[in-house]
Amino acid sequence: MSSAAPPYGAITREVVSIPPHFPARRTWWMLFLFSLLLLVLLVVSLAVLFLRGPGIWGNNIPVGWGFPISNYVWWLGIGHAGTLISAMLLLLGQSWRNTLNRFAEAMTLFAVTCGALYPIFHLGRPWFFYWMAPYPNVMDIWPQFRSPLTWDFFAVLTYLIVSILFWYIGIIPDLATARDRARKRRWQVFFGLFALGWRGSASHWARWRQAYRLIAAIAVPLVVSVHSEISLLFAAGPIPGWNSTVFPPYFVLGAAFSGFAVVSMIAVGLRSMLGLKDLVTPWHLDMLGRLMLATGFMTAYGYVAEAFTSAYAGGPEFETLLDRVSGPYAWSYWGAIIFNFIPLQFLWLKGVRRSPLPLFAIGLCVAAGMWLERYMLLVTSLYRDWLESSVGYYHATFWDWALYAGLIGLFLALFLLFVRFLPVISAFEVKAEKAEEARHG
Amino acid sequence: MAKGKRLYAVLAEFSRAEALLDGARQLRAAGFDNVEAFTPFPIEGLAETLGFHDQGVPRATLAGGIFGFVAGFFLQVGVNLDFPLDIGGRPLVPPQAFMLISFETMVLCAVIAAVASMLRRNGLPRLHHPLFDNPRFHLASDDRFFLAIMAGPGTDRERARAALEQLSPATLTEVFERHGP
Numbered sequence: 001m002s003s004a005a006p007p008y009g010a011i012t013r014e015v016v017s018i019p020p021h022f023p024a025r026r027t028w029w030m031l032f033l034f035s036l037l038l039l040v041l042l043v044v045s046l047a048v049l050f051l052r053g054p055g056i057w058g059n060n061i062p063v064g065w066g067f068p069i070s071n072y073v074w075w076l077g078i079g080h081a082g083t084l085i086s087a088m089l090l091l092l093g094q095s096w097r098n099t100l101n102r103f104a105e106a107m108t109l110f111a112v113t114c115g116a117l118y119p120i121f122h123l124g125r126p127w128f129f130y131w132m133a134p135y136p137n138v139m140d141i142w143p144q145f146r147s148p149l150t151w152d153f154f155a156v157l158t159y160l161i162v163s164i165l166f167w168y169i170g171i172i173p174d175l176a177t178a179r180d181r182a183r184k185r186r187w188q189v190f191f192g193l194f195a196l197g198w199r200g201s202a203s204h205w206a207r208w209r210q211a212y213r214l215i216a217a218i219a220v221p222l223v224v225s226v227h228s229e230i231s232l233l234f235a236a237g238p239i240p241g242w243n244s245t246v247f248p249p250y251f252v253l254g255a256a257f258s259g260f261a262v263v264s265m266i267a268v269g270l271r272s273m274l275g276l277k278d279l280v281t282p283w284h285l286d287m288l289g290r291l292m293l294a295t296g297f298m299t300a301y302g303y304v305a306e307a308f309t310s311a312y313a314g315g316p317e318f319e320t321l322l323d324r325v326s327g328p329y330a331w332s333y334w335g336a337i338i339f340n341f342i343p344l345q346f347l348w349l350k351g352v353r354r355s356p357l358p359l360f361a362i363g364l365c366v367a368a369g370m371w372l373e374r375y376m377l378l379v380t381s382l383y384r385d386w387l388e389s390s391v392g393y394y395h396a397t398f399w400d401w402a403l404y405a406g407l408i409g410l411f412l413a414l415f416l417l418f419v420r421f422l423p424v425i426s427a428f429e430v431k432a433e434k435a436e437e438a439r440h441g
Numbered sequence: 442m443a444k445g446k447r448l449y450a451v452l453a454e455f456s457r458a459e460a461l462l463d464g465a466r467q468l469r470a471a472g473f474d475n476v477e478a479f480t481p482f483p484i485e486g487l488a489e490t491l492g493f494h495d496q497g498v499p500r501a502t503l504a505g506g507i508f509g510f511v512a513g514f515f516l517q518v519g520v521n522l523d524f525p526l527d528i529g530g531r532p533l534v535p536p537q538a539f540m541l542i543s544f545e546t547m548v549l550c551a552v553i554a555a556v557a558s559m560l561r562r563n564g565l566p567r568l569h570h571p572l573f574d575n576p577r578f579h580l581a582s583d584d585r586f587f588l589a590i591m592a593g594p595g596t597d598r599e600r601a602r603a604a605l606e607q608l609s610p611a612t613l614t615e616v617f618e619r620h621g622p
Contacts, residue, residue, distance in 0.1 A: 008481060008584035134520055142520040146531060146538045154513075154545040162552045169556055173582070177481070180579035196560070197567030200581050202478040203495070204563045206488035210498040211559035215552050218506075222548050229541055431584075432482040435458055 006434035014279065015427040016178050020187055022420060024273045032416050038409020045402040046121070054124055056399040063382045063394035068122035070374040071404055073230055073251070074258065075115030076156070077370065080223045081259020082108030083163060085291075086170075087216035087223075095436065096287055098429035099279050102174075103270060103418075104263050105167040110414040111262075112163060114407040116156045121403070148233045155229040162222060166215050169208065172198050174423040190421075227252040234377070241320040241381035244309060250302030254370060257295040257340075261366035264288045266415075268356040268363075270424060279425055282354035289353030292366065296344045303337070316386065324380045328393065332376035339369025446617035449571040450477070450589040451601045453610035454580070458484050461586035464608040465490045468590070471604055475596060479572070479587040498558050505554025506547045513546030514539055575616050589616075 022028065048056055059066040082104040089097035120129045132153040134143050143150040176198035179191035198204065228248035235247040244250075267288060271280040310317040324333045343365040346352045353359065379394050418424070455461045461478060468476045469490060476491055478484075517539045525533055560566065572578050581587050588608070590601040598615075605613055 012481075012583045134516060140524065142524050144526070145517040145520060145542060146528065146535065151541045151545075154542045158545040158549045161549060165552055165556050169559070173482075177582040180582045192568070196565045197570055198565065199570060199572055200479050200481060201563075202480070202484075202488045202491050203493055204565075205480065205483040206493045207495065207498050207559045207563050209483055211502075211555045214499060214502050214555050218548050218551055222545075225541065225544055225548075232541075428482040432484075435482065435484070439459075 006431070006438050008431045008434070011279075011427050011430050011434070012177060012181070014276070015423050015425045015430075016174070016181050018274055018419075018424065019178070019421050020182065020184065023275050027273055028416060028420060032413065032420075035409045035412035035416060038405055039413055041402050042406025042409055045399050045406055048399060049121060049403070050126070054122065056397065058395045058397045058400055060392055060394065062385055062390040062392055063379060065378055065382060066394055067396055067400040067404060068118045069233075070371075070378045071407070072115050072118035072122075073374045074371050075111050075118070075407070076159075076227065076230060077251075077255030077258045077374075078262045078367070079108040079111035079115065079159075079163070079259065080227060080252070080255040081263050082106070082111075083166075083219050083223050084256055084259070085263060086166070087219040090213065090216045091220070095429075095433040096284060098426050098433050099284055100263065100267060100288070101429070102167075102171065102426045103266055103424050105163065105170065106415060106418045106422075106424075107259075107262060107266055108163050109160075109167055110411045110418075111259075112156070112160050113414070114411050116160060117407065119152065119156075148229065148236050151229045152233060155226045159222060159226045162215070162219060166212075166219060169212060169215070170426065171422065172196060173200060173208070173428045174426060176200065177427060178423060223255075224248075224252050227255045234381075239381050240316040241310075241324070241377070243317075244306055246302055246305045246309065250299070250306065253295055253298040253302060254373065257292065257299045258367055258370035260288060260292045260295055261363040261370070264292060264359050264363040265367070268360040270419065271356065274419070274424065276425065279430065285356060285359050286350065286353045289347045289359055289362075292362070293344060293347040296341065296347075296366070300341055320381060323384065324376060327380065327384075329376060329380045329383070332372045332379070336369050336373035336376055339365045339372060341369075446619075448592040448596075448598060449616045449618050450591045451598065451605055452572075452575060452578070452587055452589045452614050452616050453605040453608060454577055454612040454614075455586045455588065455608075456584075456611055458586055460608070461588055462487060462490065464588050464605075464610075467608065468588070468604060473590055473601070473604065475591040475593050477589045477591055479578070479581040479589065481582050481584060481586075484586075495562065497562050498555060501558035502551050502555040506551035508554075509550025510543050510547035512550070513543040516546075517542060569619070571616050571618050574619065575614055577612055577614060578616075585611075 057066060057068070059068075082101075085097055085104040086101040086108075090101070120126045123129055131141075132143055132150060143153070172195060175191050175195035179188060179195045182188040182191055228251065231247040231251035234242040235244055237243065264285070267280055267285065271277060307321060310321040324330070343362045346358065347362060352362075383394050384391050453464070455464065458480065461480065462484065465476060465478055465487060469492065474492065478487055478491060480487065514536075518534050521533045577585070578587070588605065588610070590596065590605065592598070602613065
């Protein structure tokens, strides 16, 4: 047992004083104005979509699934890393997660929100999206439960609600800390309401821990189920290039890969913006780099397995593979390979993993590479059939890009508001970690 | 100042988690069974020392999960029987195809039950509490550790004070119930 108690007060001050004494107001406002501009683009592109219908997009026959579905898969994939960092590492007793879990979970919430909006916009009549819910209605019509599309509705809704609850009960003790430190009346009321009267009594903590660990244990298989479900939308159809048994694990690992890339970018960004250099240390960046490297190789296994099975199966499967690597959309295939796996190799070097800028750059490459992968998987399987009548090309239109940029703006705006008003790092978990370290020397 | 107000607890403040844990053990050994602790983070073994064995949250989670699974499964069965559609001769009640939604409803109900039972058993949400009036108590969410002997019908106030005094706390204060509703 060491003689000096760990500096709990310093941790409180560093984390909890961020919202009332925000250190980077100018950077924050610049980023926020940028995201508001993108939000304007979102509102305009949605207005045009509602007035004129999905015809404004590049979707056509045979490519009925364009940007909306590939971006949906991409956004949800990003979200999964937050849950995995938070829940899986909690269960494995990896206490270094404590500095990362709060903002990784926030990333999950906002990415899932952006992702979940896409299928709704894709419906054509998005204001009837609630028809996917099983509710007794006068038309006596129910959702089709033997179709993967309804599975998706339940999976995403469950995932969103569970992510919100997990994130919220994880933040309650820190909201109580913020409430007790707040000087201004408006902060006291704001934090006081959302802290729900938390007092940190021993029985509070004991029950909180039971609930938190149980939810974590349920959330890990939930991530696997959600992304497997998404991949079953593809794999359950008899379309060459999709109809593959490797899809569920391949999608889940690719999701984790892209998500860890975005968590790394956010960790680097927050660290420099909020001056959290003692809390988010090079060691944390190192661990994120390792996670990216590991999931990157698992994703690469998916590429190899997919190519091998189509070469082994022959016929249309093999022709689709050849078309992917040399057809008109070969840029998306090779783009995915290059962006996902070439910069990734630099992560073998400890120096690269520990330096913020290279890690950020590699994360950006992976996020772009995984986006290209989702695009490639979708378009190359659909645009050319074995019938003359179902051959056509897909090109995203201005409105496709506008909606995508607008949703990135929505994500940024929500995330910036979170950074501005809530404790971005789990102070009490960092304190508990320091206490354990002090106890074990 | 304390006239007319009912005692809620006697509160001792410590600056170290180890002192709190030792104090809790000593009070329990001295026969106090109404000891409560307030800490800025969860402390390994503290709840057990204070005699916490509530398994209500895990039980509620299990019950929620079972309810969610059964409800989700039979929702799908009921819907398919209510509006039968013959699609490629597939069975109306295919358990394999129903597993995914049953799993999702199971997870959803288990998690909602876990959070709801955690809040309810902890007596949350609550906007105010007698402890919040104590001028030192806000440190319980920062870097201080508080041990309290809660007032009850059988609590001897002087004996409680003396027992806490023996642990040589940083401060020793009394907390009173609020007036009014």
